[in-house]
Amino acid sequence: LINHQRVVTKLTTERIAQMAVLIEQAVPLELWPSSWSAVNDNIQHAGALLGTQPAPGVALAAAMARQPQGMLDEIKQANLRGCGGAGYATASKWQLCRDTPGQARYVVCNADEGEPGTFKDRVLLASFADTVFEGMSIAAWATGAQHGLLYLRGEYCFLLAPLQAVLQHRRQQGLLGKSILGQPGFDFDIQIHVGAGAYVCGEESALIESLQGRRGTPGIRPPYPAQRGYLGLPTVVNNVETLCAVSHIAWRGARWWTGMGTAQSSGSKIHSISGDCARPGLYEYAYGTSVQHMLLDCGAQCTQAVQIGGPSGVCVSASEFARSICFEDLASAGAFMVFDESRDMFEVARSFAQFFAHESCGFCTPCRVGSELVLRQLDKIQRGHGGNQDLAQLSQLGQIMQSSSHCGLGASAGGMLQNSISKFPLSYQRRLSRHFVPGFDLDAELSQARLAGARHVAATHLQTLP
Amino acid sequence: MKPLANVTSEASDTGPSSFTLDGQAIDFAAGETILQAVIRAGQYIAHLCWHPGYPAQGACRLCTVSVDGRMASACTVQAQAGQMVQSRTDALHSLRRSLLQMLFVEGNHFCPSCEKSGNCRLQASAYEAGMTEPHFEEFYPQRRVDASHPDILLDHNRCILCGLCVQASQLFDNKDDFAMGGHGTQTNLLVNSISGLLQDSSIAVTDHAMQICPVGALMAKRQGFLTPIGQRRYDLHPISQDREDSDELRTPP
Numbered sequence: 001l002i003n004h005q006r007v008v009t010k011l012t013t014e015r016i017a018q019m020a021v022l023i024e025q026a027v028p029l030e031l032w033p034s035s036w037s038a039v040n041d042n043i044q045h046a047g048a049l050l051g052t053q054p055a056p057g058v059a060l061a062a063a064m065a066r067q068p069q070g071m072l073d074e075i076k077q078a079n080l081r082g083c084g085g086a087g088y089a090t091a092s093k094w095q096l097c098r099d100t101p102g103q104a105r106y107v108v109c110n111a112d113e114g115e116p117g118t119f120k121d122r123v124l125l126a127s128f129a130d131t132v133f134e135g136m137s138i139a140a141w142a143t144g145a146q147h148g149l150l151y152l153r154g155e156y157c158f159l160l161a162p163l164q165a166v167l168q169h170r171r172q173q174g175l176l177g178k179s180i181l182g183q184p185g186f187d188f189d190i191q192i193h194v195g196a197g198a199y200v201c202g203e204e205s206a207l208i209e210s211l212q213g214r215r216g217t218p219g220i221r222p223p224y225p226a227q228r229g230y231l232g233l234p235t236v237v238n239n240v241e242t243l244c245a246v247s248h249i250a251w252r253g254a255r256w257w258t259g260m261g262t263a264q265s266s267g268s269k270i271h272s273i274s275g276d277c278a279r280p281g282l283y284e285y286a287y288g289t290s291v292q293h294m295l296l297d298c299g300a301q302c303t304q305a306v307q308i309g310g311p312s313g314v315c316v317s318a319s320e321f322a323r324s325i326c327f328e329d330l331a332s333a334g335a336f337m338v339f340d341e342s343r344d345m346f347e348v349a350r351s352f353a354q355f356f357a358h359e360s361c362g363f364c365t366p367c368r369v370g371s372e373l374v375l376r377q378l379d380k381i382q383r384g385h386g387g388n389q390d391l392a393q394l395s396q397l398g399q400i401m402q403s404s405s406h407c408g409l410g411a412s413a414g415g416m417l418q419n420s421i422s423k424f425p426l427s428y429q430r431r432l433s434r435h436f437v438p439g440f441d442l443d444a445e446l447s448q449a450r451l452a453g454a455r456h457v458a459a460t461h462l463q464t465l466p
Numbered sequence: 467m468k469p470l471a472n473v474t475s476e477a478s479d480t481g482p483s484s485f486t487l488d489g490q491a492i493d494f495a496a497g498e499t500i501l502q503a504v505i506r507a508g509q510y511i512a513h514l515c516w517h518p519g520y521p522a523q524g525a526c527r528l529c530t531v532s533v534d535g536r537m538a539s540a541c542t543v544q545a546q547a548g549q550m551v552q553s554r555t556d557a558l559h560s561l562r563r564s565l566l567q568m569l570f571v572e573g574n575h576f577c578p579s580c581e582k583s584g585n586c587r588l589q590a591s592a593y594e595a596g597m598t599e600p601h602f603e604e605f606y607p608q609r610r611v612d613a614s615h616p617d618i619l620l621d622h623n624r625c626i627l628c629g630l631c632v633q634a635s636q637l638f639d640n641k642d643d644f645a646m647g648g649h650g651t652q653t654n655l656l657v658n659s660i661s662g663l664l665q666d667s668s669i670a671v672t673d674h675a676m677q678i679c680p681v682g683a684l685m686a687k688r689q690g691f692l693t694p695i696g697q698r699r700y701d702l703h704p705i706s707q708d709r710e711d712s713d714e715l716r717t718p719p
Contacts (some may be wrong), residue, residue, distance in 0.1 A: 019594045032555060111482065164685070197648065200649075214647060214649070215645075217646075220523075220524055220542045222524065222544075357650060357651075358650060359649075359650070359651050360649065360650045360651075361650075361653075362627070362646075362648060362650050362651070362652070362653025363525055363646075363653075364524065364525050364526070364527050365525070365526050365527050365565050365568050366526075366527055366565060366570070368627075368650060368651065368653060369568035369571070369572045369651075370568060371650070372572075372605070372651045373568070373571075373602055373603065376603055396564070400561060400564050400565070401562070402537075403537045403561065404530045404537060404565065405527070405560060406524050406525065406527065406539070412702075419570070445506045
């Protein structure tokens with residue numbers, strides 16, 4: 001819960017009752033118990049990224065010793081891929097930015113962690129901010145950027161003051177500002193921009209629009225932000241975790257990174273595990289770890305399904321738990337939501353559909369209208385008024401959204417729906433009426449007429465629904 | 467989308483600066499998008515949010531085509547030599563019909579009582595696509611009518627959020643009378659004036675922002691029926707044979 005930019009965690013019935021008392025007594029927010037705002041890291045299984053961190057400046061010095069193109073080549077050899085979901089090769093992005101002429105270049109850290117079920121970036125910013133900022137400085141060194149921007153998710157505004165303090169400390173250490181680490185001409189500083197809470201702004205071109213004070217809608221690509229980004233200048237946009245990995249690779253080398261993971265997915269990945277398990281929290285594994293392995297570690301039992309990568313990702317059912325998380329198999333942005341056998345997968349899909357309809361930016365037709373139509377259709381089925389034709393229409397809507405949406409939001413919303421219908425057909429089938437049910441309720445439509453005529457006898461009602 | 471079996475052989479007939487549209491070669495100039503080249507060649511791909519002379523937006527998605535097997539909006543994809551573009555397929559006709567139906571149910575569009583009927587690109591595109599019913603559940607949204615301006619009517623019920631008036635006001639009229647606001651189903655056209663009303667904006671009836679509206683959302687007052695129904699633009703010929711776009715491509719606004 002976020003109340004006037006103040007976070008309240010671990011909401012229980014008891015805590016809400018206590019909160020109501022404070023509100024009734026008009027107790028100002030500053031006097032609420034500070035323990036209510038405590039946000040824990042909850043790291044359950046640390047690996048390369050969540051383990052030992054390089055001391056401030058060490059990774060940057062290692063990067064500078066390699067020269068800019070050398071550092072870029074190191075990232076290329078490490079085969080580092082973006083951790084925000086798309087998995088684009090980081091070195092290609094950097095090279096494109098470096099090779100594009102521009103009066104200035106920007107490095108943007110995408111900390112708009114909005115995918116439901118992911119909270120890894122929050123922990124990295126709360127506890128390893130130095131590593132993140134150092135990754136930005138290394139990106140600046142490699143690409144020739146002068147300015148850095150951290151786009152902080154609106155709901156993470158409680159991190160703003162601590163992050164500003166880390167930045168200030170880094171300036172004092174000579175790790176930001178003019179002539180960084182005594183290198184003439186290496187000038188780079190970072191500003192923080194707080195987002196306003198739109199999910200779509202996690203998409204890099206929408207994020208750049210938002211940074212410029214415009215409405216957050218995804219742009220047309222190409223040109224990519226690396227060619228024409230913030231203020232029309234070459235801009236690298238990287239996820240928080242990616243920039244952390246950059247620092248670690250600069251510090252320990254590409255060979256160390258490629259020593260972990262699989263052929264096409266080198267290194268280590270942080271997963272935010274939530275849902276029906278004994279020990280939710282952050283778990284870090286090398287790429288290629290199986291879903292089954294992770295379920296065992298977090299203490300999940302009687303698991304029906306796992307949503308990998310959040311609502312935009314893919315849902316795997318029990319028969320697929322031997323599959324592993326890597327770009328060759330199940331790509332993931334880091335969310336790992338566990339649903340046990342007590343959960344109704346139809347309701348899961350309906351709640352995801354609500355999320356997408358709410359977060360659609362409204363720019364393109366299939367997502368703006370389609371996500372609302374999907375929701376209405378699911379609501380109709382939920383009320384027991386759905387038939388086979390409704391299920392067919394849902395699949396059709398999913399396909400339209402997937403194939404014709406302007407950006408990944410609409411496409412993922414459509415994909416989520418089709419995935420859910422194909423993997424959990426029974427949870428849909430058992431709700432369907434065997435008879436045709438019209439799309440609207442005739443009896444409800446007559447309510448205004450009954451009101452006007454003040455007649456509520458049986459003759460003024462129509463029984464058209466089962 | 468299944469590619470046509472005979473496309474590969476036809477692709478070899480294309481010149482260094484041409485691609486194929488449903489098997490037919492289309493020449494393009496450097497920097498042109500697929501839609502620009504197609505319209506300039508006098509061919510037709512359905513579109514509502516693109517207008518010659520203005521940057522592509524990619525909002526309505528009506529011009530979705532298959533480019534080398536991948537779905538993309540023709541207005542945003544750069545033309546490249548040898549591309550195989552498919553537009554006239556059953557799947558794409560069906561997709562466009564669905565997108566048009568979405569635009570219809572989202573707003574309040576009552577063609578028989580609309581002054582724009584016959585001159586409306588939404589209506590004409592729907593006829594072209596063979597749309598005979600709204601198919602989806604009507605939203606019947608509660609939207610305002612802004613009749614405050616002495617010469618111009620803004621009826622939000624008919625707005626399809628194409629953004630063309632926003633572009634025209636900024637890029638041609640050198641004003642900034644419109645913007646898009648809200649998100650999801652609450653997305654709406656905003657008037658940039660202190661009151662939010664058209665009368666307090668700088669728009670004039672001669673502005674391109676007013677004339678560019680493809681539907682009946684922005685209309686000049688007292689002119690609704692100057693041309694009788696039956697003699698209007700798309701009463702005379704279907705939108706696919708309309709040469710407005712290709713004419714204007716030669717003489718940008």
